[in-house]
Amino acid sequence: xxxxxxxxxxxxxxxxxxxxxxxAKKSNDTLLVINSSKGDALxxxxxxxxxxxxxxxxxxxxxxxxxxxxQPVRGHDAAAEVLDAADENEANLIVIGLRRRxxxxxxxxxxxxxxxxxxxxxxxLAVKAD
Amino acid sequence: xDVWSSLMDGFATxxxxxxxxxxxxxxxxxxxxxxxxxxxxxxxxxxxxxxxAALEPTSAFIMFAGIYYGGxxxxxxxSILLNTPGESSSVVTAIxxxxxxxxxxxxxxxxxxxxxxxxxxxxxxALLAVFAPIVVQFAVSLGxxxxxxxxxxxxxxxxxxxxxxxxxxxxxxxxxLAIGLVGIDSVTGQRRLTFGQPLxxxxxDIVVVAVAIFAVGxxxxxAAHLRRTPLHVIPVGRPWMGKKDWQRSWKPxxxxxxxxxxxxxxxxxxAEIPTFLSYVTEKRLSKHPEEFGKGAIEGVAGxxxxxxxxxxxxxxxMLALGLPTNAxxxxxxxxxxSYGIQPGPQLFSSQGPLVWALIASLFIGNFLLxxxxxxxxxxxxxxxxxxxxxxYAGILFFATLGAYSVNLQAFDLVILLVLGALGFMMRRFGxxxxxxxxxxxxxxxxxxxxxxxxxxxxxxxxxxxxxxxxIVVYIIxxxxxxxxxxxxxxxxxxxAKKPLLPANSGAADxxx
Numbered sequence: 220x221x222x223x224x225x226x227x228x229x230x231x232x233x234x235x236x237x238x239x240x241x242x243a244k245k246s247n248d249t250l251l252v253i254n255s256s257k258g259d260a261l262x263x264x265x266x267x268x269x270x271x272x273x274x275x276x277x278x279x280x281x282x283x284x285x286x287x288x289x290q291p292v293r294g295h296d297a298a299a300e301v302l303d304a305a306d307e308n309e310a311n312l313i314v315i316g317l318r319r320r321x322x323x324x325x326x327x328x329x330x331x332x333x334x335x336x337x338x339x340x341x342x343x344l345a346v347k348a349d
Numbered sequence: 350x351d352v353w354s355s356l357m358d359g360f361a362t363x364x365x366x367x368x369x370x371x372x373x374x375x376x377x378x379x380x381x382x383x384x385x386x387x388x389x390x391x392x393x394x395x396x397x398x399x400x401x402a403a404l405e406p407t408s409a410f411i412m413f414a415g416i417y418y419g420g421x422x423x424x425x426x427x428s429i430l431l432n433t434p435g436e437s438s439s440v441v442t443a444i445x446x447x448x449x450x451x452x453x454x455x456x457x458x459x460x461x462x463x464x465x466x467x468x469x470x471x472x473x474x475a476l477l478a479v480f481a482p483i484v485v486q487f488a489v490s491l492g493x494x495x496x497x498x499x500x501x502x503x504x505x506x507x508x509x510x511x512x513x514x515x516x517x518x519x520x521x522x523x524x525x526l527a528i529g530l531v532g533i534d535s536v537t538g539q540r541r542l543t544f545g546q547p548l549x550x551x552x553x554d555i556v557v558v559a560v561a562i563f564a565v566g567x568x569x570x571x572a573a574h575l576r577r578t579p580l581h582v583i584p585v586g587r588p589w590m591g592k593k594d595w596q597r598s599w600k601p602x603x604x605x606x607x608x609x610x611x612x613x614x615x616x617x618x619x620a621e622i623p624t625f626l627s628y629v630t631e632k633r634l635s636k637h638p639e640e641f642g643k644g645a646i647e648g649v650a651g652x653x654x655x656x657x658x659x660x661x662x663x664x665x666x667m668l669a670l671g672l673p674t675n676a677x678x679x680x681x682x683x684x685x686x687s688y689g690i691q692p693g694p695q696l697f698s699s700q701g702p703l704v705w706a707l708i709a710s711l712f713i714g715n716f717l718l719x720x721x722x723x724x725x726x727x728x729x730x731x732x733x734x735x736x737x738x739x740x741y742a743g744i745l746f747f748a749t750l751g752a753y754s755v756n757l758q759a760f761d762l763v764i765l766l767v768l769g770a771l772g773f774m775m776r777r778f779g780x781x782x783x784x785x786x787x788x789x790x791x792x793x794x795x796x797x798x799x800x801x802x803x804x805x806x807x808x809x810x811x812x813x814x815x816x817x818x819x820i821v822v823y824i825i826x827x828x829x830x831x832x833x834x835x836x837x838x839x840x841x842x843x844x845a846k847k848p849l850l851p852a853n854s855g856a857a858d859x860x861x
Contacts (some may be wrong), residue, residue, distance in 0.1 A: 230516060256578075258575070260732035261431070261737070262580055292578055
């Protein structure tokens with residue numbers, strides 16, 4: 220079985236990854252790390268760069284977890300990428316990080332987490348940054 | 350009136366609150382489009398042409414000047430922090446600048462670029478103020494044959510010297526000249542290339558052509574290549590320089606200025622060649638040659654000074670002769686025409702106050718740019734996070750609005766789309782945009798001089814060679830045209846030279 224984690228290089232993303240590693244160790248599942256960008260801006264700070272990905276790779280290998288890291292840039296938003304990955308791999312768990320958002324901010328920007336929570340076919344574990 | 354008192358009058362005009370406001374708007378806009386790769390001052394001025402039609406010409410040109418200089422400043426920020434040149438003239442800056450940033454010296458790289466640009470821009474503008482009237486004195490004595498020859502030289506030189514492929518350059522020039530021919534023949538009144546379409550009789554409006562080629566073409570091109578792996582901007586605080594950086598920077602600044610101004614002023618100038626020459630010179634003269642390729646401050650200071658000095662230099666033939674040598678100057682020249690001002694040697698006498706206010710505003714704009722760039726470079730870099738669909742949707746909106754507002758004719762929108770598609774195809778097949786724009790803008794004027802010459806000589810082509818200066822210029826033209834063959838001969842005898850720039854340096858010869 221597979222656990223899908225939505226990763227972004229922020230405290231929330233790190234918290235989600237840490238939690239996902241713990242879950243994967245417990246159940247001995249494959250961990251699928253998704254870090255995506257729409258790719259429509261020249262600069263996207265939520266898209267992890269090479270050194271970041273390498274350190275995650277090392278960290279996962281250290282824990283002895285079977286893992287796949289994917290960084291799709293297809294013009295889809297992050298929620299769609301995580302949900303797609305979960306569907307394709309018949310994931311039994313999705314792990315995401317939550318951040319504080321004001322109601323107005325959510326109205327304007329939408330919420331990736333909310334969409335994943337509402338549309339996922341499997342349990343979703345939402346964690347907050349410490 | 351001597352230069353000094355004219356310039357002071359210019360300052361008096363440029364420093365009125367309204368004009369100062371336009372200068373501020375200009376430098377802010379200019380920096381923004383300079384930072385964003387793909388957008389350049391030429392496109393911005395073209396988009397603003399219809400919007401500024403209601404303004405005083407002086408205010409409009411003060412804003413355009415701010416955009417032009419701002420673009421030169423802004424390009425360096427993207428080069429240094431992202432390794433993607435914001436402008437074609439800051440390609441060289443990226444070589445050392447990005448290395449410096451990666452080594453944690455982004456603040457110093459940005460500082461030397463900004464201060465060097467300021468110093469070079471100020472010296473360059475001063476040289477412009479001194480030399481332009483001298484060039485005018487010389488130019489007034491030129492007759493139509495010499496004038497024609499100089500324009501031919503400018504067109505050929507820009508086409509043949511810049512860009513990677515001569516064939517593509519000349520193809521683009523031919524397209525431009527053809528577009529310039531549309532309309533009524535000024536001497537005989539015959540219709541040319543109108544295809545029986547009465548709306549084409551007045552010719553294609555230069556604003557529509559410029560907006561279509563720069564804005565619509567670029568927007569379509571970006572839309573076709575929207576998705577790319579995003580990058581991170583190298584984080585940086587407020588730019589500053591240590592004592593050692595100053596010591597290492599001031600000489601490259603001055604040398605860069607010395608390279609930039611004359612190359613900008615030459616008909617085949619442009620800012621790319623002097624930036625590269627400056628880089629090579631600094632590399633050779635540096636006391637720290639081992640640092641080159643790993644982030645040498647001289648490699649940022651020199652080229653950045655060179656491109657700003659070249660920007661000032663470009664304005665010399667533009668104001669003194671009515672001869673643009675880069676895309677922004679070409680569009681500014683079109684702006685003169687759309688205000689009913691005749692560009693050329695008469696400009697200084699007929700529009701003296703405007704020209705001197707423009708030159709004064711360059712000094713002011715330069716100072717403003719230093720103020721907004723030095724502390725705010727990291728903020729400007731945030732612009733790069735803007736999703737491009739929003740950005741280009743806005744540009745297309747302005748392009749359409751602008752093209753329609755020129756004549757209030759729906760037919761102009763058809764032309765906008767057709768030429769926009771042409772602009773897209775040109776980018777697709779690597780045709781440089783500059784020769785086309787120069788062809789459209791200079792074409793009718795060059796034709797006017799040719800017809801005048803031939804009328805004076807009663808149709809005898811020998812009239813083209815009736816002035817000594819014309820003959821000298823034709824010899825230079827011949828050398829430029831024959832240069833590839835001479836070069837091949839030399840190369841056959843000597844060892845093969847390495848390419849000047851790395852192939853993937855991101856140099857895009859259409860970006861400004």
